[in-house]
Amino acid sequence: MHSYILAIILVLTGMFLWQWFSTLVRRKKLPPGPIPLPIIGSIHLLGNLPHRALHKLSQKYGPIMSIRLGFIQFVIVSSPEAAKLFLGNHDAVFASRPNTEVAKYLSYGKKGMTFTEYGPYWRSVRKFCAVELLSVTKINSFAGMRREEIRLMMEELRDASMARKVVDLGETVGAVIEGMTCRMIFGKKNDNMPFMKRVLDETMEVAGAFNLADYVPMLAAFDLQGLTKRLKLLKKDIDEMFDTLINEHEKCGLIGSQRPDEMDFIDILLSLKHQYSHTHDELSYTIDRSSMKAILLEMVAGALDTTKTSVEWILAALIKHPRLQDGMSPSDLDMKEKFGLTIPRIKPLLAIPT
Numbered sequence: 001m002h003s004y005i006l007a008i009i010l011v012l013t014g015m016f017l018w019q020w021f022s023t024l025v026r027r028k029k030l031p032p033g034p035i036p037l038p039i040i041g042s043i044h045l046l047g048n049l050p051h052r053a054l055h056k057l058s059q060k061y062g063p064i065m066s067i068r069l070g071f072i073q074f075v076i077v078s079s080p081e082a083a084k085l086f087l088g089n090h091d092a093v094f095a096s097r098p099n100t101e102v103a104k105y106l107s108y109g110k111k112g113m114t115f116t117e118y119g120p121y122w123r124s125v126r127k128f129c130a131v132e133l134l135s136v137t138k139i140n141s142f143a144g145m146r147r148e149e150i151r152l153m154m155e156e157l158r159d160a161s162m163a164r165k166v167v168d169l170g171e172t173v174g175a176v177i178e179g180m181t182c183r184m185i186f187g188k189k190n191d192n193m194p195f196m197k198r199v200l201d202e203t204m205e206v207a208g209a210f211n212l213a214d215y216v217p218m219l220a221a222f223d224l225q226g227l228t229k230r231l232k233l234l235k236k237d238i239d240e241m242f243d244t245l246i247n248e249h250e251k252c253g254l255i256g257s258q259r260p261d262e263m264d265f266i267d268i269l270l271s272l273k274h275q276y277s278h279t280h281d282e283l284s285y286t287i288d289r290s291s292m293k294a295i296l297l298e299m300v301a302g303a304l305d306t307t308k309t310s311v312e313w314i315l316a317a318l319i320k321h322p323r324l325q326d327g328m329s330p331s332d333l334d335m336k337e338k339f340g341l342t343i344p345r346i347k348p349l350l351a352i353p354t
């Protein structure tokens with residue numbers, strides 16, 4: 001028994017010393033940054049608000065700093081000039097993303113654009129998404145739908161205001177954005193579809209969670225936070241949701257016969273699957289159900305939290321600083337000019353009782 005304990009202590013001490021030694025050797029080649037602790041690295045420095053903690057650290061170590069989180073070495077770039085170097089001059093080197101647990105379970109074998117490695121498929125899938133799904137023409141074709149959703153939200157806010165009800169703007173804006181996103185991608189809203197709503201909420205929660213296994217990979221097998229179990233269940237639900245949606249679109253039998261401005265993202269992906277396309281060579285050969293699902297999931301996950309959070313932050317900034325410039329109130333603010341939003345200014349911006 002004692003010899004087992006001794007062996008474990010020796011192995012752990014060996015690991016500890018090896019990690020400590022290799023860190024010291026590697027640190028000489030890395031940009032400046034905090035000295036990491038064994039095993040956890042500098043995870044303890046992130047606190048509850050990692051963006052603020054990293055900002056503070058960057059003020060101490062500079063716009064290009066290194067930080068080890070668990071076993072993974074990161075380089076944090078935090079000035080526009082440095083970001084240009086990494087994302088512009090050396091973009092090909094940094095184009096691939098790390099293998100995270102979320103990627104393992106939800107990327108459909110890296111068939112979308114987010115987790116696929118840099119190469120011909122990476123180029124093909126990105127070109128397809130930029131040209132066919134996110135082009136100005138395509139996004140403009142949904143303008144009527146967006147206007148309709150905003151009108152409905154304004155009516156809801158006006159009714160609430162007349163009834164002197166308090167409105168949770170974050171929730172209201174979130175619901176509108178979810179509705180618009182689902183209509184654009186799936187062709188229908190998720191408000192009367194509890195299963196879809198639950199699956200999307202769970203996706204955003206699990207995909208955004210801090211997963212210890214991404215930083216200390218040897219802990220992955222233990223699933224200490226229960227996230228792997230949730231990811232496995234979620235993968236099944238996502239599959240079921242997409243199968244239902246794709247089957248419904250296929251059953252409609254309209255593929256290829258709709259006007260381009262009537263097609264949602266599933267229609268467009270199905271039309272590529274059914275017609276050989278020279279424009280997207282690499283993808284046309286490989287597009288199948290799983291690549292469709294991978295792209296659809298990335299679109300919906302990419303669209304929801306980012307857009308909701310941006311609008312919420314803009315509203316919070318307006319509420320906290322109602323007088324933006326001399327004599328200017330929120331209702332005078334030109335959202336397009338100030339925030340680059342393509343929606344016209346809505347007057348009044350907020351309709352809640354005081």
Ligand code: HEM
Nearest residue numbers: 113114115134298299300301302303304306307308310311
């Ligand atoms: C205000 C809203 C948005 C913000 C602030 C935002 C921000 C970002 C950022 C910072 C990235 C990472 C870029 C990188 O790593 O190089 C990203 C990637 C991505 N976004 Fe957005 N985004 C927004 C809206 C959207 C919308 C509406 C969609 C879909 C319709 C979308 C889909 C995606 C996808 C699929 C990726 C991954 C692409 C890749 O791997 O390069 N995003 N977004």
